[in-house]
Amino acid sequence: xxxxxxxxxxxxxxxxxxxxxxxxxxxxxxxxxxxxxxxxxxxxxxxxxxxxxxxxxxxxxxxxxxxxxxxxxxxxxxxxxxxxxxxxxxxxxxxxxxxxxxxxxxxxxxxxxxxxxxxxxxxxxxxxxxxxxxxxxxxxxxxxxxxxxxxxxxxxxxxxxxxxxxxxxxxxxxxxxxxxxxxxxxxxxxxxxxxxxxxxxxxxxxxxxxxxxxxxxxxxxxxxxxxxxxxxxxxxxxxxxxxxxxxxxxxxxxxxxxxxxxxxxxxxxxxxxxxxxxxxxxxxxxxxxxxxxxxxxxxxxxxxxxxxxxxxxxxxxxxx
Amino acid sequence: xxxxxxxxxxxxxxxxxxxxxxxxxxxxxxxxxxxxxxxxxxxxxxxxxxxxxxxxxxxxxxxxxxxxxxxxxxxxxxxxxxxxxxxxxxxxxxxxxxxxxxxxxxxxxxxxxxxxxxxxxxxxxxxxxxxxxxxxxxxxxxxxxxxxxxxxxxxxxxxxxxxxxxxxxxxxxxxxxxxxxxxxxxxxxxxxxxxxxxxxxxxxxxxxxxxxxxxxxxxxxxxxxxxxxxxxxxxxxxxxxxxxxxxxxxxxxxxxxxx
Amino acid sequence: xxxxxxxxxxxxxxxxxxxxxxxxxxxxxxxxxxxxxxxxxxxxxxxxxxxxxxxxxxxxxxxxxxxxxxxxxxxxxxxxxxxxxxxxxxxxxxxxxxxxxxxxxxxxxxxxxxxxxxxxxxxxxxxxxxxxxxxxxxxxxxxxxxxxxxxxxxxxxxxxxxxxxxxxxxxxxxxxxxxxxxxxxxxxxxxxxxxxxxxxxxxxxxxxxxxxxxxxxxxxxxxxxxxxxxxxxxxxxxxxxxxxxxxxxxxxxx
Numbered sequence: 001x002x003x004x005x006x007x008x009x010x011x012x013x014x015x016x017x018x019x020x021x022x023x024x025x026x027x028x029x030x031x032x033x034x035x036x037x038x039x040x041x042x043x044x045x046x047x048x049x050x051x052x053x054x055x056x057x058x059x060x061x062x063x064x065x066x067x068x069x070x071x072x073x074x075x076x077x078x079x080x081x082x083x084x085x086x087x088x089x090x091x092x093x094x095x096x097x098x099x100x101x102x103x104x105x106x107x108x109x110x111x112x113x114x115x116x117x118x119x120x121x122x123x124x125x126x127x128x129x130x131x132x133x134x135x136x137x138x139x140x141x142x143x144x145x146x147x148x149x150x151x152x153x154x155x156x157x158x159x160x161x162x163x164x165x166x167x168x169x170x171x172x173x174x175x176x177x178x179x180x181x182x183x184x185x186x187x188x189x190x191x192x193x194x195x196x197x198x199x200x201x202x203x204x205x206x207x208x209x210x211x212x213x214x215x216x217x218x219x220x221x222x223x224x225x226x227x228x229x230x231x232x233x234x235x236x237x238x239x240x241x242x243x244x245x246x247x248x249x250x251x252x253x254x255x256x257x258x259x260x261x262x263x264x265x266x267x268x269x270x271x272x273x274x275x276x277x278x279x280x281x282x283x284x285x286x287x288x289x290x291x292x293x294x295x296x297x298x299x300x301x302x303x304x305x306x307x308x309x310x311x312x313x314x315x316x317x318x319x320x
Numbered sequence: 321x322x323x324x325x326x327x328x329x330x331x332x333x334x335x336x337x338x339x340x341x342x343x344x345x346x347x348x349x350x351x352x353x354x355x356x357x358x359x360x361x362x363x364x365x366x367x368x369x370x371x372x373x374x375x376x377x378x379x380x381x382x383x384x385x386x387x388x389x390x391x392x393x394x395x396x397x398x399x400x401x402x403x404x405x406x407x408x409x410x411x412x413x414x415x416x417x418x419x420x421x422x423x424x425x426x427x428x429x430x431x432x433x434x435x436x437x438x439x440x441x442x443x444x445x446x447x448x449x450x451x452x453x454x455x456x457x458x459x460x461x462x463x464x465x466x467x468x469x470x471x472x473x474x475x476x477x478x479x480x481x482x483x484x485x486x487x488x489x490x491x492x493x494x495x496x497x498x499x500x501x502x503x504x505x506x507x508x509x510x511x512x513x514x515x516x517x518x519x520x521x522x523x524x525x526x527x528x529x530x531x532x533x534x535x536x537x538x539x540x541x542x543x544x545x546x547x548x549x550x551x552x553x554x555x556x557x558x559x560x561x562x563x564x565x566x567x568x569x570x571x572x573x574x575x576x577x578x579x
Numbered sequence: 580x581x582x583x584x585x586x587x588x589x590x591x592x593x594x595x596x597x598x599x600x601x602x603x604x605x606x607x608x609x610x611x612x613x614x615x616x617x618x619x620x621x622x623x624x625x626x627x628x629x630x631x632x633x634x635x636x637x638x639x640x641x642x643x644x645x646x647x648x649x650x651x652x653x654x655x656x657x658x659x660x661x662x663x664x665x666x667x668x669x670x671x672x673x674x675x676x677x678x679x680x681x682x683x684x685x686x687x688x689x690x691x692x693x694x695x696x697x698x699x700x701x702x703x704x705x706x707x708x709x710x711x712x713x714x715x716x717x718x719x720x721x722x723x724x725x726x727x728x729x730x731x732x733x734x735x736x737x738x739x740x741x742x743x744x745x746x747x748x749x750x751x752x753x754x755x756x757x758x759x760x761x762x763x764x765x766x767x768x769x770x771x772x773x774x775x776x777x778x779x780x781x782x783x784x785x786x787x788x789x790x791x792x793x794x795x796x797x798x799x800x801x802x803x804x805x806x807x808x809x810x811x812x813x814x815x816x817x818x819x820x821x822x823x824x825x826x827x828x829x830x831x832x833x
Contacts, residue, residue: 041438072439073521076791081438083611096791103793105611145779152791174779176696177787185536191695191777308792330669338674355693412589417597423809425768427783428802430775431790435612511682518684519775526685533688541692545685552680 035066036242041078041090043149044071044271045180046124046199047114047227047285048091049264052271054253057263063249065242071271073179074150075227082107082232089246093154093227094299101313106233109319110243111250113227115286116217124199124285125226126212127159130187135194138214139168144193147178147186152308154226154299155196158216161302165219170306181273184208199282200274207278221298225291247320254287291319357539366543375528375547382513382524383551385441389448390509394502397453401460405490406482411461418457426451426512427519434520444516444524451512452505459501463494499563506559510552525551614796619803622796627804631785636804639781642698643770646705650762654710655755658717659747668718679715683708683765684772691776701773701781708769709762716758720751756820763816767809782808 038060042048051069054060060067070087072078075096081087083105091113092100100107117123127146129135135144141163148155160170178186183195184205194213197205202212217224229250236243257264265279296315303309342359345351369375404410426447433443467490475485517526525548532540598616605615614622627636661668661675686707694700724747732746748755774783786801 070439076793077434077438077521079793080435084436084438086438086440100793103795105793147777150791151788176777176779178777179530182533186696186777189695191691191697310794327669330666331673334670334672334674337670409589413593416590417593419813420594420806420810423764423767423813424802424806425764425771425809427768427771427775428786428805430771431786431798432612432802435790435795507680511684514682515684515772518687519772529685529688533692538692541689545681545689548685549677549681552682553676556676556680 035061035064036245037066037068038088038242038246039086040067040069041072041081041087042069043074043078043091045201046264046268046272046282048271049267049285050250050253050257050287051091051229052267053257053264054249056267056270057253057256059253059256060249063245063252065245065249069271075153076150079105079107079230082230085232088235088242089229089231091227091229094225094296095152095154095157095303095308096150097228097230097318098296098300098303098313099152099309101318102309102311107230107318108233108236109228109230109291110236111229111247111320112225112254112288112291113229114225115288115292116224116226117283117286118218118223120215120218121212122283123215123218124202124283125197125215125217126202127162127194127196127214127216128187128202128205128210128212129194130190131209131211133193133211133213135213138162138166138219141194141214142168142172143174145174145176146194146196147183147192148175148196149178149180151175151177155216157299157303157306157308158220158224159196159214160306161220162214162216164305184210199284200268200272200278203278203282204274220302221295223288223292224295224299226285228291251289254289257287293319354538357542361539362542362546365539366546369540369543369547375544378523378525378528379547379551381522382510382517382526385444385448385516385522385524386506386509386513386555388441389445389513390452390506392445393449393452393505393509394456396449397456397501397505398460398498401457401464402486402490404461405464406486411465418454418461422454422458424450427515430516430519433516439521439523441522443520444513444522447516448509448512452509455505455508456498456501459497459504460494463497463501464490466497467493496567499567503556503559503563506555507552510555514548612795614799618796619799622794623800623803626785626797626800635780635782635785638698639770639774639783640808642701642773642781643705643766646702646770647709647763647766649702650706650709650766651713651759653706654713654758654762655717658714658755658758659721659743659751661714662718662721662751663747668722675711675715675718679711683769687769687772687776696777701770701778704773705766705769709766712761712765713755713758716754716761717751720754721747723754724750752823756823760813760816760820763812764809767805767812771805 040051042051051067055067055069070081072081072090075092078087078090078092079096079100082090083100089110093113097107097109116125127138127141135141138159141159146156146159148159156173156175160173163170163173176192178192178195180197180201183192183197183201186192187195187205187210188208195201195205195210196216206212217226229246231243231246261284264284265282268274268279268282269276293315296319300309300313300315304312339359342356342362346353346356346358404414429447429450430443433446437443437446471489472485475489480488513524514526516522517524518530519526521527521530525544529541529544529548532544601613602616605613661671683704687704690700690703690707694703732742770781771783771786774781775787778784782801782805786798786805789795789798789801
C-alpha cells in the first residue's frame with residue numbers, strides 16, 4: 001500500500017509540475033529614479049498610437065511610470081497575458097474583454113482604448129475585397145471566407161451585426177485567423193475572399209487594389225467603443241494608486257493624440273512597418289476620454305446573439 | 321580512405337545538384353520567384369543574416385529554450401524511470417498511463433501554454449518538456465528492464481546495497497538506452513522549441529520565420545529554414561558525439577562504424 | 580487476487596488515482612485554467628457528441644489519412660530507389676540529413692505561401708514532415724538486405740517487381756514499419772499545427788476557438804480528444820503492424 005502511495009505521489013508531483021507553474025505575480029518594482037516599472041501588452045495597429053506616444057512623449061514618466069510595451073497579436077493574447085501576470089495592463093477589443101469577463105476571468109477595465117469615427121466610408125476599420133469581387137454589400141459576404149486577426153473578437157462580432165442589418169444570414173460566414181500584416185497579400189493572392197483590417201492596413205490594402213465594402217464599426221453602433229485598456233482585478237485591488245496613475249496617463253495621451261494627429265501618425269512609423277506616405281493617408285481612430293457604455297451593451301447583445309458569449313457579463317463590475 | 325573520399329565527393333555532388341536545381345527552377349520560370357527565389361539569392365541572404373546580430377540573438381533564444389527544456393525533461397524522466405524500476409509492481413501499474421499519455425500530441429497543449437504563460441519562455445518549456453519527457457522515459461524503462469535478472473539476484477544475495485546495484489549493474493546496462501532516449505529527445509525538443517515560437521510567438525528562430533513570411537521576404541524565409549535545418553544537423557551530430565564518448569567501452573558502439 | 584481482476588487493477592489503479600488527484604487538486608485550489616474532471620467530462624459530451632464530429636473531427640481525420648498515405652507511398656518508393664543503388668544513396672545522403680533535421684513546422688509558413696490556405700496546404704504540411712522517417716528507415720531496411728537472401732533470389736531468377744514484392748519489401752518491412760510508426764505521431768502533430776494556422780475547420784481550429792473564447796473546460800475537452808485520437812491511432816497501428824510483420828515472417832521463411 002505504501003508503495004502504491006509512493007508511486008502515486010511521485011506521478012502526481014510530476015504531473016503537477018508539468019501542468020501548473022502558472023504565471024507569477026508581476027514584479028512592478030521601483031526604478032532608480034523613483035518610477036514604477038509596468039509592462040503593457042498592445043497590438044501594433046493605429047488604435048494603440050496613444051500608448052506609444054505616452055512612452056515617447058514622457059507622459060508615463062510624468063505620472064511616475066516607466067512603461068515597457070510588448071506587441072501582441074490580438075485581444076485573447078493580451079488578456080491571457082494580464083491574467084497570467086505577464087502584463088500589468090493591456091489593450092484588448094471590447095468583445096474579447098466581454099468574453100473574458102463573462103467566463104469569469106479576473107480583469108478590470110481602467111480606461112477607454114479606441115472608438116470608431118462612426119462615419120461609414122471614413123472609419124479606421126473595414127472589410128475589404130478584391131477589386132473584381134462580386135461582393136457589393138454586407139449581405140454578399142454569405143458563404144465567403146473572411147480573415148480576422150483573432151476569432152471571437154470585435155471583428156467577427158461587428159461583421160455579423162452588419163450582415164444581419166443588411167438582411168443576410170450571419171451564421172453563413174466563415175472566419176479564419178491571420179495576423180493583420182499578412183492579410184493584404186492573402187487577399188490579392190485569393191487565398192481568402194475578404195479581409196477585416198484596421199488602419200494602417202486599410203490604406204495598405206487599398207493601395208494594392210482592394211475595395212472596402214463594409215465598415216462594421218460605423219454600422220454596428222453609433223460611437224462604438226472598440227477597445228479598452230484593462231488590468232487584473234488583483235492588481236486593481238492591491239495597488240489602486242498605480243491604476244489611477246496609469247488611467248491618468250492614458251487619458252492625457254488620448255488628449256495629446258487628439259490634439260496632435262500628426263504626432264500620432266509619426267509615432268506609427270516607430271512601431272509598425274509602414275512608410276510615411278501611408279501614415280499620412282490613414283484615417284485615425286477617435287480617442288474620447290470615456291467609454292460609451294451603450295455601445296458596449298450593443299456589442300454584448302450582438303455577441304450573445306451569435307453565441308460568442310454564453311452569458312451576460314456584469315458590466316457594473318467590469319467597467320470603471 | 322580513397323573509398324571514403326569518393327563517398328564524400330558523391331555527397332558534395334548531391335548538394336551541388338540540389339543547389340543547381342534550386343537555382344535553375346526559378347530562373348527558368350518553372351516556379352514563380354515569389355515562391356522560390358534562386359539559390360544564390362537565398363545564399364546571399366543567409367550570409368547577410370549570419371553576419372548580422374539579429375539571427376544569432378534569435379538562435380540563442382531558441383537554443384536556450386531547447387537546453388533548459390531538454391535538461392528538465394531528461395532529469396525528470398530519468399528519476400521517474402529509476403523510481404519505477406526500484407518499486408516492485410510499479411512497472412505494471414504505470415504502463416497503461418504511460419501508453420495513454422505518450423501519444424498525446426504536445427501541440428495540443430499550445431492553447432493551454434498560451435493561457436498560462438503567454439508568449440514567454442514558459443510556453444516553450446511546457447511543450448518541450450512534455451514532448452521530450454516521454455522519449456527519455458520509454459528508453460529508460462526499456463533500459464532498466466534489460467538488466468539481467470540473474471545478475472540482479474546474485475547481487476542481492478551478496479547483500480549489495482540498492483545504491484551499489486543501481487550504480488554497478490543497472491546504470492551500465494541502461495546507459496545505451498538512456499543515450500538513445502537523449503538523442504531522440506534532443507531532436508524532438510528542438511522541433512518543439514521552434515514550433516512554440518512559430519505558433520505562440522515567443523522570441524526565437526520560429527518567430528523570425530513568421531515575421532519574414534508576414535513581411536513577404538521570401539528569400540529570408542528560405543534562409544532561416546536553412547539555418548533551422550543546419551542547427552538540427554548540428555544538434556544531431558553533437559548528441560551522437562556525446563554518445564560515442566560516453567559509450568566508447570560499450571559493444572554496441574565498438575562494433576559500429578558509422579551510423 | 581489473481582488473473583483478470585489483478586490485471587484490471589493494474590491497468591486502472593493509476594489512471595483512476597491520477598484523475599482523483601486532479602479532481603482533489605481542482606477542488607482544493609480552484610484554478611481557472613484547471614477545471615475539475617467532471618466539468619471537462621460534461622464539456623466533452625456537450626462539445627463532441629454533436630455536429631462537430633462531422634464538421635471538425637472527420638475533416639481532420641481525412642486530412643491526416645490523406646497526408647499519411649501520401650507520405651508513406653512516396654517515402655517507401657523513394658526509399659527503395661535510394662536504398663537499392665549505392666551511388667544514388669551516397670549522393671542523396673547529405674541532402675536527406677539536412678531535410679530530416681529541418682523541424683517540420685518551420686515549413687508551414689512556406690507551404691502556406693505556395694499552396695494557399697486550403698486542404699491541399701494542410702495535407703502537404705503533413706506530408707512534408709511525415710515523409711522523412713519513412714524514407715530514411717526504408718533506405719536503411721533495403722540497404723541491410725541479407726546477402727545470402729539476395730544471392731538465393733538471383734539464383735532463382737527473381738527480378739524486377741516480383742523481387743521487390745517477395746524479397747526486398749518483406750525483408751525491409753520491420754524497418755519500414757518503424758518509420759511508419761514515427762511518421763504517424765509526426766503526422767498528428769502537423770495535422771494540429773496546420774489547423775492552427777488560418778483554418779475554418781478541424782480539431783486544431785476548434786481548440787484554438789475555445790481558447791479565444793476563454794472556454795477552458797471545452798478547450799481541455801479538445802485536448803483530451805486529441806489525446807484519445809493519438810492513443811487509438813497508435814493502437815490501430817499496432818494491430819496493422821502485427822499483421823504485416825506476420826506476412827514478413829511468412830515471406831522470408833517460405
